[in-house]
Amino acid sequence: MDASRASHGTSADSVRDREIGVEQEHLDAVYRRLEEKIHEAEFLMDDAAKRGQVGTPGALAERDAQVFRAGIHLNRLNNEFEDFLFGRIDLLLGKDGKKGPDGAYTAVEPAEGAVREDNTADIAETLHIGRIGVLDADYSPLVIDWRAPAAAPFYRSTPVDPGRVVRRRVIRSKGRKVLGVEDDLMRPELTAFLDGRPLPAIGDGALMAALGQARSHTMRDIVASIQAEQDLVIRAPAASVTYVEGGPGTGKTAVALHRAAYLLYQDRRRYAGGILIVSPTPLLVAYTEGVLPSLGEEGQVAIRAVGSLVDGAEATEYDSPAVARVKGSSRMLKVLRKAARGALESGGSGAQGGRPGGSGEGQLAFGDDETPVVPGTPERLRVVAFGRRLELEAGQLNRIRHTALSGTAPVNHLRPRARRLLLDALWDQSGAAGRHSDPELAAELRSSFDEDITSEDAFIAFLDAWWPELTPRGVLTAMSDERRLARWARRILNPGEVRRLARSLRRDALSVHDVALLDELTAILGTPARPKKKREYDPLDQLTGLEELMPQREESQRERAERLAQERTEYAHVIVDEAQDLTPMQWRMVGRRGRHATWTVVGDPAQSSWSDPDEAAEARDEALGTRPRRRFTLTVNYRNPSEIAELAAKVLALAMPGSKSPSAVRSTGVEPRFAVVRDRLGETVREEAARLLERVDGTVGVVVAMNRRAEAARWLSGLGERVVALGSLEAKGLEYDATVVVSPAEIADESPAGLRVLYVALTRATQQLTVVSGERDEPDANGVPDLLRD
Numbered sequence: 001m002d003a004s005r006a007s008h009g010t011s012a013d014s015v016r017d018r019e020i021g022v023e024q025e026h027l028d029a030v031y032r033r034l035e036e037k038i039h040e041a042e043f044l045m046d047d048a049a050k051r052g053q054v055g056t057p058g059a060l061a062e063r064d065a066q067v068f069r070a071g072i073h074l075n076r077l078n079n080e081f082e083d084f085l086f087g088r089i090d091l092l093l094g095k096d097g098k099k100g101p102d103g104a105y106t107a108v109e110p111a112e113g114a115v116r117e118d119n120t121a122d123i124a125e126t127l128h129i130g131r132i133g134v135l136d137a138d139y140s141p142l143v144i145d146w147r148a149p150a151a152a153p154f155y156r157s158t159p160v161d162p163g164r165v166v167r168r169r170v171i172r173s174k175g176r177k178v179l180g181v182e183d184d185l186m187r188p189e190l191t192a193f194l195d196g197r198p199l200p201a202i203g204d205g206a207l208m209a210a211l212g213q214a215r216s217h218t219m220r221d222i223v224a225s226i227q228a229e230q231d232l233v234i235r236a237p238a239a240s241v242t243y244v245e246g247g248p249g250t251g252k253t254a255v256a257l258h259r260a261a262y263l264l265y266q267d268r269r270r271y272a273g274g275i276l277i278v279s280p281t282p283l284l285v286a287y288t289e290g291v292l293p294s295l296g297e298e299g300q301v302a303i304r305a306v307g308s309l310v311d312g313a314e315a316t317e318y319d320s321p322a323v324a325r326v327k328g329s330s331r332m333l334k335v336l337r338k339a340a341r342g343a344l345e346s347g348g349s350g351a352q353g354g355r356p357g358g359s360g361e362g363q364l365a366f367g368d369d370e371t372p373v374v375p376g377t378p379e380r381l382r383v384v385a386f387g388r389r390l391e392l393e394a395g396q397l398n399r400i401r402h403t404a405l406s407g408t409a410p411v412n413h414l415r416p417r418a419r420r421l422l423l424d425a426l427w428d429q430s431g432a433a434g435r436h437s438d439p440e441l442a443a444e445l446r447s448s449f450d451e452d453i454t455s456e457d458a459f460i461a462f463l464d465a466w467w468p469e470l471t472p473r474g475v476l477t478a479m480s481d482e483r484r485l486a487r488w489a490r491r492i493l494n495p496g497e498v499r500r501l502a503r504s505l506r507r508d509a510l511s512v513h514d515v516a517l518l519d520e521l522t523a524i525l526g527t528p529a530r531p532k533k534k535r536e537y538d539p540l541d542q543l544t545g546l547e548e549l550m551p552q553r554e555e556s557q558r559e560r561a562e563r564l565a566q567e568r569t570e571y572a573h574v575i576v577d578e579a580q581d582l583t584p585m586q587w588r589m590v591g592r593r594g595r596h597a598t599w600t601v602v603g604d605p606a607q608s609s610w611s612d613p614d615e616a617a618e619a620r621d622e623a624l625g626t627r628p629r630r631r632f633t634l635t636v637n638y639r640n641p642s643e644i645a646e647l648a649a650k651v652l653a654l655a656m657p658g659s660k661s662p663s664a665v666r667s668t669g670v671e672p673r674f675a676v677v678r679d680r681l682g683e684t685v686r687e688e689a690a691r692l693l694e695r696v697d698g699t700v701g702v703v704v705a706m707n708r709r710a711e712a713a714r715w716l717s718g719l720g721e722r723v724v725a726l727g728s729l730e731a732k733g734l735e736y737d738a739t740v741v742v743s744p745a746e747i748a749d750e751s752p753a754g755l756r757v758l759y760v761a762l763t764r765a766t767q768q769l770t771v772v773s774g775e776r777d778e779p780d781a782n783g784v785p786d787l788l789r790d
């Protein structure tokens with residue numbers, strides 16, 4: 001028998017069973033080895049306990065670490081890695097006989113003569129690939145970690161460029177049981193022998209098997225079927241910026257996540273500084289979070305929605321497109337700078353989160369237009385020093401404030417400077433300056449003068465009111481006053497923009513775009529000193545003075561990792577998913593988290609929901625700095641069948657004329673369906689969703705214009721958990737077995753980037769798509785809406 005497919009018939013079944021048996025034997029051997037290692041670890045642990053402190057501290061620590069690692073191994077194998085062993089490659093003899101650290105031969109190309117003239121060859125090496133590496137007792141590799149160099153041919157080899165690989169096998173297993181195998185032949189022309197027997201090939205290939213599976217509400221990893229062009233990105237050297245573009249479904253998100261796992265594996269110490277993955281929505285975070293359980297293992301990787309990047313913020317609200325456009329624009333930077341200083345000049349009313357207003361002399365302050373805007377701003381400072389009454393009037397105070405604010409430091413950090421300038425002015429007024437000609441005595445006099453004043457209640461209260469510590473939330477609140485905002489945004493925003501912006505800031509809940517503004521304000525204001533956390537009050541402490549004596553409980557390694565991850569504000573590597581959507585202000589926010597980082601940026605300009613791509617590109621380039629970039633393009637759409645991809649391409653041609661769609665890797669034979677609203681929109685959508693639920697095993701997503709989100713959820717109530725309603729912007733990055741796209745015209749008209757958003761909506765389904773049209777869509781006799789006709 002030659003190395004041909006054995007996928008049908010009884011004899012094929014027996015070959016398949018035999019091959020499954022072969023892999024089962026290997027998996028059994030792997031588990032036996034792991035159990036041995038666990039026993040070893042347990043023995044070490046026991047031994048360590050018995051021998052107490054015998055051995056150097058270093059050796060004991062190493063032993064503990066070994067025990068710990070073995071524990072993690074077993075735990076992972078038992079709990080997380082249901083399909084721990086997933087691949088195998090059968091290789092020809094390599095060019096040289098060198099072995100790498102994982103015990104595998106390193107040569108990529110076959111040795112001369114490895115393939116005989118009659119197109120036969122012997123398999124010289126077989127490697128199994130899994131989620132972690134396992135060595136046998138004699139250090140031969142039982143399983144190679146998928147991220148190790150020796151595993152690269154598993155992903156890189158193609159029939160066009162097979163290297164040494166003859167057969168690539170994907171093994172499906174659950175726990176300790178092998179369920180199936182799928183083979184791809186990289187050299188189908190070859191008759192290869194393993195231990196004297198011909199090498200069989202089972203099934204129709206792993207990729208197709210993976211793509212045909214039903215989708216759930218969480219993403220699956222693709223370790224078993226990463227494709228060559230994706231592998232190049234995953235394993236690209238970490239230096240500088242790795243820049244990846246590709247159309248919908250080309251695996252950008254999957255690749256980004258696997259890259260994080262790869263980087264950690266490759267250089268754990270370097271990435272102890274943390275890897276940040278920025279995602280556009282909390283829905284996408286939830287969808288991707290579980291993809292690679294090992295990512296969360298030691299707290300190095302944080303997956304955050306762009307609305308949750310700032311400590312404590314958890315924004316899920318969306319602004320209207322017109323407001324989002326203002327808040328995301330880099331023009332906001334100037335407005336915020338003015339607002340931060342302006343909020344101070346108007347006494348920080350509302351801008352000093354949680355701090356009492358301070359009364360000083362309790363007079364009214366006046367805005368430029370002489371309208372009282374802020375109560376409680378002191379206009380005058382009166383103190384007594386060296387027995388003299390000293391006083392600074394409004395004009396002087398304004399000049400002092402102006403001088404202090406001319407510094408470039410964050411506003412909150414300028415307070416000491418302002419304080420010193422106040423003292424200088426009072427000192428001048430006191431006439432004490434010329435009293436001593438001896439510099440030492442003069443300095444002493446000055447310092448007792450300062451001490452006198454700064455300990456005076458009136459002065460302290462004045463300073464708190466006149467230069468309060470501003471908070472970002474407070475400044476945003478101050479900006480919700482339209483008249484004040486108009487002043488700060490003069491010649492930057494037009495009156496309509498000011499009105500809409502002020503109104504949106506009066507809302508209680510934060511919007512996703514507000515978060516970037518808060519972060520910018522934190523940079524402008526400077527981080528206020530955080531109040532120290534206190535241990536819970538215990539009356540006993542007072543009696544015994546225990547508080548000082550009691551040692552703090554040691555936190556566990558896991559707790560520490562989690563705490564560090566939370567406290568981290570800068571990262572060693574930043575991965576931006578759906579990068580095309582970041583607004584200029586969001587790029588600034590993300591940029592601050594990776595000032596010294598290397599980057600992976602993945603996106604698709606054709607899916608951008610931001611209205612001014614050039615402005616965003618400028619901000620992105622600023623965030624990434626002058627670091628060199630390596631560009632990659634992903635070209636194959638693994639998500640959509642060709643029937644859906646072709647329909648979406650029509651919108652792409654309208655949204656970005658001239659740009660190329662990725663090629664779909666498969667077809668289902670099921671054309672998209674067009675439904676026209678018969679009576680009520682909600683009823684039609686519900687019927688179509690129910691129809692799809694009967695046709696697919698997995699999930700159904702109903703995508704509507706953003707302002708229909710709430711009603712769409714009501715339309716679907718009672719249809720079960722497999723179906724969800726989502727606004728067009730929320731659909732970013734997600735996928736469903738089937739989707740209903742409701743009114744393309746509504747989605748397209750929603751914002752200046754509407755056609756691109758519609759393109760996103762149309763590319764979410766892995767199997768079936770239904771488009772529901774209303775009148776506005778001007779459907780033809782077949783129900784095809786205007787926007788989707790040729």
Ligand SMILES: Nc1ncnc2c1ncn2[C@@H]1O[C@H](COP(=O)(O)OP(=O)(O)OP(=O)(O)O)[C@@H](O)[C@H]1O
Nearest residue numbers: 222225226227248249250251252253254638639733
């Ligand atoms: N090599 C692969 N093997 C199996 N499935 C794959 C492979 N690459 C991608 N996929 C699948 O294709 C789908 C799309 O992947 P992903 O969401 O990463 O694409 P994307 O480029 O981020 O898409 P979008 O731009 O539309 O958000 C996912 O279901 C993913 O699991």
